[in-house]
Amino acid sequence: MRAAVIYTGIFVLMLMLWTPAGSAQRAVGGCDCIPDQVIVQLLDPATLPAVAAQYGLDPQPVSQVATPPIFLLTITNGQTPEQVVAAMTTPAPGDPRVIFAEVNRKLSQVERTGLDWTQGRSWAIGRSWAIGGSSKGYSRQWFTQRIRLNEAFEQGQTRGEGVTVAVLDTGIDLSHPAFSGRLVEPKLRWDFVDNDSDPSEVGTLRVDPAFGHGTHVAGIVAITAPAAKIMPLRVLDQNGEGELWRITAALIWAANNGAEVANLSFGYPDDVRLIKDLVECADVGTTPNGTTFPIGANRMAVVAASGNGGNRIPVFPAAEDLNGMLGVGASTRVDLLAAFTSYDRSWVEVTAPGEDIVSAIPGGRYALWTGTSMAAPIVSGITALVRAKNPQLTIPHDWLDIVKETSVDKRFGNVPPWGEVRLNRVDALCAVTNTINCPIPSSVTTDFGIDYKQTK
Structure with missing residues (x-):
């Protein structure tokens, strides 16, 4: 409504x-x-x-x-x-x-401006050249080549068939051509902000910086796992803000309505118990202290963006370090850690391309956006591919382990401000073929003026 x-x-x-x-x-x-x-x-x-x-x-x-x-x-x-x-x-x-x-x-989308724990990075601010991209640019962009997505489709013989990915965000442009035939049926969608069944985005392009965030994130899932279904759940308001109880409701909804992967491109600076317990329950059915949530036997993996602080300060829920969740940082075109990424190797488990990613925005258009919010849905999409490829694996952390263990293990020494960096950049082909020693592509070793010393 x-x-x-x-x-x-x-x-x-x-x-x-x-x-x-x-x-x-x-x-x-x-x-x-x-x-x-x-x-x-x-x-x-x-x-x-x-x-x-x-x-x-x-x-x-x-x-x-x-x-x-x-x-x-x-x-x-x-x-x-x-x-x-x-x-x-x-x-x-x-x-x-x-x-x-x-x-x-x-909590907030991690690209929202004005937060002291993350940097705002938006196409709506000083990036007017990015507005008005094309469907060709969307389908042929750089990140699909870097993660070898087309090779994964061909050799893995899967595009995510039978898997549903819930996108908890600012909503979605339901009529965008990027989502034609790719959304769950209307009764499975929900707006947890306005309490109705229409999770459309609310706001105005170039006026509200959060407007388009959910559409952009969902569009990245759609290109990474094109046969998967997307469940749009609006949990962030016009300003890109939400709250924990609302997120809890949306995660329970997602699990009970068939989602096996949930993408969270938002964060908050403090550790909390409620989401941690729910993610553990969605992974194995209960928590270590015996708490259960009303999701029955349904199981769901969770993927969370690490934040854009450009430092080591933890951003939750990505920093929870749970078996049933992957914290995702952003990598660059040349397989380095993006300068804006919140990162510490103790809690950021994988990275994915996150700079200048082309995806859908409201009004049937396309644009570039930069941030770990763009990296997370790539990982969510690859998780959907792995789940579709391995129907015998029923525990979500098994799917996430494959995504992590088949990533490109590129290591660097002391890189300010993050210290030791293990890139672990996801690779769709290695993931769907379960290739543990994924090859490290050749690339340059400097980016954004930062000197990287590769150790592996």
């Missing part, structure tokens, strides 16, 4: 039932989170009234999910979310009735 004025209320999932949250999104003190809300998991749901009374919370949850239950609760005593979480969790080990408590923090 589209309107001239966008409704900004928060909608959340309660075992697939929708409930509007009354608070508007704004920063609270130093917390970039939803005001008047906390997320709490209790060992025993029967203790909720007592816990709510002690910490100034409404005992009637806004929503809940998982077993043991994870509640989204409203703060009623005027304290900030950070103050309530601190009261529950400090001093360690905290309230014994509480498994974890955290704020319902906001």
Whole structure:
């Protein structure tokens, strides 16, 4: 449902039932989170009234999910979310009735401008030459050659048939020719911002910097795995912002409606428990502490962009370092780490081309965009190819392991500001043929003025 004025209320999932949250999104003190809300998991749901009374919370949850239950609760005593979480969790080990408590923090597309933990890199800013590309440029661009995509189609005999990739983003231009015949049926799409079945993008080209992000990301999935289906799920608003509970709802929706790969081209600067537990459950059915989510036997791999900070500062969820998720950095045309990439070898497991990638934008057009948001959907597409090629493998981390272990293992010594770099640039041909020692192509060893010393 589209309107001239966008409704900004928060909608959340309660075992697939929708409930509007009354608070508007704004920063609270130093917390970039939803005001008047906390997320709490209790060992025993029967203790909720007592816990709510002690910490100034409404005992009637806004929503809940998982077993043991994870509640989204409203703060009623005027304290900030950070103050309530601190009261529950400090001093360690905290309230014994509480498994974890955290704020319902906001998150953003990693190309969004104005963030202190990532750099905005957009075709909409100083890149007007990139607007108005062609379908020919889309189908013949450099990254498909670098990852040997056509060779993978021919030798692997798969283009992602039977696999669905969920794209959690700003929405999509549903009528763009790049998606003709490639989207899931309408009943499987959803807008988690406006709470309706039309996940179209909202905004204006060149006015709203986030506008087109989801369409561009989905277009990259479409070219990498052209026979896979794309499930567009709008979780980021017109400003490129979302929040954790909304993402949780969308991931559960995706898993329950047939998605086997989920692409997350967004991030946040703090570690959180809720998404970590859900990703672990989507991988193997439960978490180490026994938490389960309402996804039944459905399993789903998750691919997340590492962020564009150009430093080693972790960006989550990519930095969670989970078996069922790959954190993805960006590589260049000459197989070097892109200068803008947030990277540390401890949590960025693979890279993929991420500079000047041609893809779809709203209005049936094409444009270039740069960022790890563009690298992640290449990895999501290759994961779909691997899944289609290996139907006997039913655990998502097995598909992701193949993508990682068949990557181009190009290593460099001390590269400021990242230290030791292991590129691990994905290769579609090696992935679908399960070739572990993927050959290192010849290339130059400098880029963006950075001196690289290759060690392997």
